[in-house]
Amino acid sequence: MIPASIDNKKFGISLFGQGFFGNTLRQWQTFADLMEDSYNGPIVIRSRAAHGGGPCTYNVPKIDVLGVLGKEPWKDWPIENTYFNELLPPHLSTLQAELMTDVDGMWYMRYSLEKVYFREALSRPIVARGLKAKMIVQHFCCVPMFDCVQEFMDCYKDHVIELTCTSKSFGSRGWNGIIWEVRKY
Secondary structure, eight states: OOOSOOOSHHHHHHHHHTTTTSSOOOEESSHHHHHHSOOOSOEEEEEOOTTSOOOEEEEEOGGGHHHHHTSTTTTTSOGGGEEEEEOOOGGGEEEEEEEEEOTTSOEEEEEEOOSSOHHHHTTSOEEEEHHHHHHHHHHHSOHHHHHHHHHHHHHOTTSEEEEEEEEEEETTTTEEEEEEEEEOO
8 A cells, every 4th residue: 555645754764664665775673683684784874763864874884883873973862763774885876866846846856966975965955946857867867766756756746755876776676776765754
């Protein structure tokens, strides 16, 4: 069943982990799950803050995760509100964006072409609207990724879609991009 709205971060994280947004990276809901997995690449430590904006630490070696969790900003953060995912290296990024539909029903996009982590990239966004925004996304996405983005734009007109496209294919579906979140919060 397709949810009518994705109005909190915990629900969005759950959908991401289930592959609802298309291409996914490996994700672990608990520290124990991460430690039990044979994956040994770099990790992102993320928060399940109800409305986003909680701490996020990129590029943590798996062996160092526990130590990072014992330091700021994580030491006072509830472990049950923490999850982990495989790192998508920023040097592969070609487009990082937040897409939405504006009041006129047009695509509106805040984006960056910088090869840095998502939060940093979107702290200095470029803005595109309408056909220009759609053409930029289409330029950077492989066909199935773009189809997925269009479907979410059609189904969730009052939501924000966070996405990253890269210079190579990766993830569960072998696309060149990922939708991190579809959110209305």
